[in-house]
Structures are given as structure tokens and as C-alpha cells.
Amino acid sequence: MGARAIIAGDGALPGLLAAAGPALTVRLQGMPGGTAGADIVARLERLGQLFNDLRAAGVTELCFAGAMRRMPVDTGLLDPETQALLPRLTAAMGQGDDALLRDIVAIFEAEGFAVRGAHELRPDLVAPAGAIHGAARPDGDAARARAVLAALGPLDVGQAAVAGQGQMLGIETLQGSDAMLRFVADTAPGSRGVLVKRAKPGQDLRVDMPAIGPDTVALAAAAGLSGIELQAGHVLLLDPAALGAACAAHGLDLWAVP
Incomplete structure (x- = not known):
């Protein structure tokens, strides 16, 4: 070999x-x-x-x-x-x-x-379905963000979006998800919204697979969000233990759905 x-x-x-x-x-x-x-x-x-x-x-x-x-x-x-x-x-x-x-x-x-x-x-780093930290909850804002990502995916736009209080608050573009979360923090603080991270439809997961780590959790908390929803089997958890600790420290739910 x-x-x-x-x-x-x-x-x-x-x-x-x-x-x-x-x-x-x-x-x-x-x-x-x-x-x-x-x-x-x-x-x-x-x-x-x-x-x-x-x-x-x-x-x-x-x-x-x-x-x-x-x-x-x-x-x-x-x-x-x-x-x-x-x-x-x-x-x-x-x-x-x-x-x-x-x-x-x-x-x-x-x-x-x-x-x-x-x-x-590293299959052990792949997000499993269900609650990863806190509660796995059906959420209308998450559903809205999922729908927007599904619509934009064929246009090769973004792997992440934020919705809160029934409104779209941010969509990831070339600047990346961290820049999107900072924008949400500046323009819609306290929304209690949800960050959704998903692979684009048909994306080759061998390259540019979505990932999330403790820094993203901290930015989501600073943006006033209440939870993060991932696509099960399609998002990498960078340092799962630190990720769970960050969610606990900031009071965010983290879960994954198909």
C-alpha cells in the first residue's frame, strides 16, 4: 500500500x-x-x-x-x-x-x-443524527434556512444560513460562515435564531465538506442565536469534546437532521 x-x-x-x-x-x-x-x-x-x-x-x-x-x-x-x-x-x-x-x-x-x-x-468526526448537545428540536426557523439553502445550492451559494423570528438573517457567501455570523451579530442581535449548516445538493464530500468547531459556536452565541442545526452525515465536528463544552458554556442546542 x-x-x-x-x-x-x-x-x-x-x-x-x-x-x-x-x-x-x-x-x-x-x-x-x-x-x-x-x-x-x-x-x-x-x-x-x-x-x-x-x-x-x-x-x-x-x-x-x-x-x-x-x-x-x-x-x-x-x-x-x-x-x-x-x-x-x-x-x-x-x-x-x-x-x-x-x-x-x-x-x-x-x-x-x-x-x-x-x-x-475520520468517520468518528461526522455529525450523527439527533441531539449532539442539549435538545434536538423541530424548529420553524431551521426549516426556513434549510429551504433557502436547498434553493441556492444549485447556484453554488453557501453551506450555511441563519434564520430567526421567521426572517432570513444571513446567508453564507464567499466571505464564509464566520463573516456571516458577525454580520448577524451586528444587524439582528438577540434574535434567538438558528444557524443551519448543510452540504450543497450533489456536493462531492471528499472536498470542502462543511465543518463546525468551538469558534463557530462562540460566534453563534455572540450573534444571539439559540441553536445550531447540522446535516447528519454531511458535517464534520472539529474536536467534538470542545464543541460540546462550547455549547454548554454558551447555552446553545446542537443537533443534526437528515
């Missing part, structure tokens, strides 16, 4: 996946999290070199983990392999994050690497 590599962005997830077994860490220059501690440092403009470095290390299996962002491409640094892929990647970028990520996965698969999801390596 070949080696595994984690293509790491920012946040706790790369470290949690490394705990699942031996793995090399790959970091891209310019991405969140920096390159400290990387076994392989790569550039987006030199994918051919990355493919060669992975093969030289015996890597056959990859997992993408952590927050990443789109970066400008320095065309003067392109290697021949990336130059050939550039029209394809440029077209995918124009179709949204899901299309871009699917295309990146397809490129690595075409090079012979198997792409695995974080939920496959």
Missing part, C-alpha cells in the same frame, strides 16, 4: 486527519496556514512538480483538508503540465467553487492518485 498525503489548508482539520495514521503534509505557498511543518511545499503554478514530488514519496492516496482560498496565478512560473491545464482550470473557476474543486479532484485522479474524503479517514 502506498503512502498518503494531506493537502492542507488552514484550521484544525489537517491535524485531526494526520492523527488517523501516517501521512505526508503538502502545503501550497500563499494558502492560509502557511508552509511551516510541511513535508512538501508546492506552488499552484507548478502542479507537474507536485505530481513528481508525490510519486517520489510513494504517495498513492490524497486528502484535501482545511480552509483554502483562490490565489492569483503567476503565468511566468507555469510548468508545462500546469500550462496545459490552465484553460481547463480557468473555465472551472468561472463556474464556482464546486466546479473548480471537482475539476481539481479529476486532475489528481487522472494522474493516478486516489482522492479520499476527511469523513472516510
Whole structure:
């Protein structure tokens, strides 16, 4: 069996996946999290070199983990392999994050690497159905947020939304769910609303699977929310023990539904 590599962005997830077994860490220059501690440092403009470095290390299996962002491409640094892929990647970028990520996965698969999801390596981190902390409660605001996410999913918009008192208070966009929660805190404090996090319909869960950690709980509490609803089997719990402690400290219910 070949080696595994984690293509790491920012946040706790790369470290949690490394705990699942031996793995090399790959970091891209310019991405969140920096390159400290990387076994392989790569550039987006030199994918051919990355493919060669992975093969030289015996890597056959990859997992993408952590927050990443789109970066400008320095065309003067392109290697021949990336130059050939550039029209394809440029077209995918124009179709949204899901299309871009699917295309990146397809490129690595075409090079012979198997792409695995974080939920496959750490199934213990996947949100189970029912109460995770406090009560699992039917909630009209949560149902409204779910409906909005279902409608916007085909447009590649957001994995999270907030509803309160029958109104939509926030929808995740490019700025991310933390920015959305800060917006809700500024514009609708004390709503006692609900944050809903779900995968987009048809989303490839091997990349960009929704995740929640203690920081999100703290931001939800600061926004005056009363609970958080997740999609069972489709959201990762980053540090479940700390997540439960944060919910207890802030008095928030956390539950998951299909």
C-alpha cells in the first residue's frame, strides 16, 4: 500500500486527519496556514512538480483538508503540465467553487492518485443524527434556512444560513460562515435564531465538506442565536469534546437532521 498525503489548508482539520495514521503534509505557498511543518511545499503554478514530488514519496492516496482560498496565478512560473491545464482550470473557476474543486479532484485522479474524503479517514468526526448537545428540536426557523439553502445550492451559494423570528438573517457567501455570523451579530442581535449548516445538493464530500468547531459556536452565541442545526452525515465536528463544552458554556442546542 502506498503512502498518503494531506493537502492542507488552514484550521484544525489537517491535524485531526494526520492523527488517523501516517501521512505526508503538502502545503501550497500563499494558502492560509502557511508552509511551516510541511513535508512538501508546492506552488499552484507548478502542479507537474507536485505530481513528481508525490510519486517520489510513494504517495498513492490524497486528502484535501482545511480552509483554502483562490490565489492569483503567476503565468511566468507555469510548468508545462500546469500550462496545459490552465484553460481547463480557468473555465472551472468561472463556474464556482464546486466546479473548480471537482475539476481539481479529476486532475489528481487522472494522474493516478486516489482522492479520499476527511469523513472516510475520520468517520468518528461526522455529525450523527439527533441531539449532539442539549435538545434536538423541530424548529420553524431551521426549516426556513434549510429551504433557502436547498434553493441556492444549485447556484453554488453557501453551506450555511441563519434564520430567526421567521426572517432570513444571513446567508453564507464567499466571505464564509464566520463573516456571516458577525454580520448577524451586528444587524439582528438577540434574535434567538438558528444557524443551519448543510452540504450543497450533489456536493462531492471528499472536498470542502462543511465543518463546525468551538469558534463557530462562540460566534453563534455572540450573534444571539439559540441553536445550531447540522446535516447528519454531511458535517464534520472539529474536536467534538470542545464543541460540546462550547455549547454548554454558551447555552446553545446542537443537533443534526437528515
